[in-house]
């Protein structure tokens with residue numbers, strides 16, 4: 001599963017990493033370090049990745065349809 005983190009919509013709430021720390025990482029300012037690009041969700045982390053995605057108040061994280 002791939003996910004995309006939107007550069008403009010990510011405003012640094014940090015919730016994604018709180019719910020899915022093995023999928024999303026934050027920089028020192030609380031923004032998703034992968035904003036503006038796509039990530040591959042590690043095997044077995046799909047459920048937590050979806051939780052993290054849904055927790056984002058800006059809807060900055062979306063699933064990349066393959």
Ligand code: SF4
Nearest residue numbers: 010011013014016056
């Ligand atoms: S929860 Fe959303 S806005 Fe906050 S850091 Fe994660 S992607 Fe960005």
